[in-house]
Amino acid sequence: MIKKIISIFLILIPINAFALIEVDITRGNLNPLPLAVSPLSIDETSKKEFEKILKKQNIGSEISLIVENNLKTSGLFNPLDKKAFLQAPDIANLKPRFEDWNLIKAQALITGKVNYIDSKLRVEFRLWDVLAAKEMMALAFTTVPTNWRRVGHIISDKVYERLTGEKGYFDTRIIYVSEEGPKTQRIKKLAIMDQDGENNTFLTLGNELVLTPRFNPASQMVTYLSYFKNMPRVYLLDIETGTQEVVGDFPGMTFAPRFSPDGKKIIMSFAKDGKSDIYTMDLENRIVEKITNHPSIDTSPSYSPDGKYITFNSDRSGYQQIYVMKNDGSDVKRISFGNGLYGTPVWSPRGDLIAFTKLHKGKFYIGVMRTDGSGERLLTENYYQEAPSWSPNGRVLIFYRETKTNSKGEGFSAKLWSIDLTGYNERQIKTPTDASDPSWSSLLSN
């Protein structure tokens, strides 16, 4: 669980071209941009060295595959079939023959090369505008070889940002709850993986029930609910050292934790005598503050990105609905007024939207609304799904979905899914076991 930081991050040539290609990001995958990801070229010596260290036959092609896969799953790009490529990777990286790439209808081209230098992995890549016959970007990275996947993700982020004008979300991780066993005795473990499902690692053994892990947006810390010793409490976990501690000293169940945007506080619910209120705890001075005080159930709190507001769900109206209040608990306003029940509000990292789960007439929906409750849009409907979590650029939502069992109680499964903010590009994210409660990390590098 050691995060290896890209040791040297060197910009070869500064970005100087203007954005010539435009990707329409308001429409999702209706019109993905055709682009060519030429495999990163590699010399024979480097190839052999990396094969020894990483057990990968051609690390250049492997890194390109990561880039291709990321861009494809975003729904905004259509990576073209490599069989149609006319120019060899090494020559393309020196000077693409734009007519060739134009011929296969590529609008953008990614080329590059990989070298083994002083036991390190050096990757250089270039992004070309095929129609304008111009280089748009060139970057090089040097890092330890085992970081090769991250290099692929960082290249993807750079290309995404250059072509869409928005930050990417590929060099990120997902923490979630791995599930196994019969529905009546589910074994749950914390697990973490790269955003594309690779490098899956389990963080707990499954001895106690664990739920709702959430990343600290400012670091690689996690807060979650554990039933350790049959006492459901909010915990703080450092995923790099594995150390953990209980958050606060509450005489009862604490749950539904999330970090404040600066990562310095945890906001959560504390249940006592049949009512649940929202509390915060400052992680530096350990001061606990009570934010709501109402006989109802107030839970699932989430801060606005500026930290000034909190959205949460409450049944104070008689049914579960979404509310927004100031961060001191004042000025509570209900914002959900549609038909049905509303829960799990999460503020978008862009600040303009709140994602939620809605239950109406036996169906569950993932949707978004503006922070005043207007403009409700339901993105997906199913038998059971909940708990959306935003990608760090506020573009994609990840959530989990459970299937209905048959009359014998068989056929249960829980899986992670993602969907674009536009409601297009719904995808299942592969996990080695059943999975629920996903939370998306911030970008690991910037």
Add this chain to the structure above:
Amino acid sequence: MRLSKIFKNSLLILTACLILSACATKKEVATTDSIKGQMQGDVYTGTDTVEYLAEGVPDRVFFATNESILTTASRETLRAQAAWLRKNPSINVVLEGHADERGTREYNLALGERRANAAKDYLMTYGVSSDRITVLSYGKERPVDSGSNPLAWSKNRRSVTVKAN
């Protein structure tokens, strides 16, 4: 004149729709034979999953969807539990509150806690000291019936009294 006629017609259609949909719901409930006699409203009244703390002392009470109100039957069960606990002063209990799968996870944790507390309050009214009772919510994490149907859900909306020692 014409406008009001259109309005009237659409109102008629709307009423017809409402009646139809009401019928549809009723029919659905009536045809599910297995539910008959095991549920009142949507509260479980059967004994399939019930265990006993002692003879005549059922260990659990059931709730309606999204509710934590104790039914008449639940209160009777809890009075029996209170009487048994008064007779056995050395026994402490954990009240485990549960919800069905048709709700968001965090809200259900709170709802389970609320249900277990409804049971706790009632036991206390009947003379059981609060320091003998611990409340523990499992939300929807530990269903007894893994089915995805109204009867299974009704069995899962429960508060179970478990001996702690």
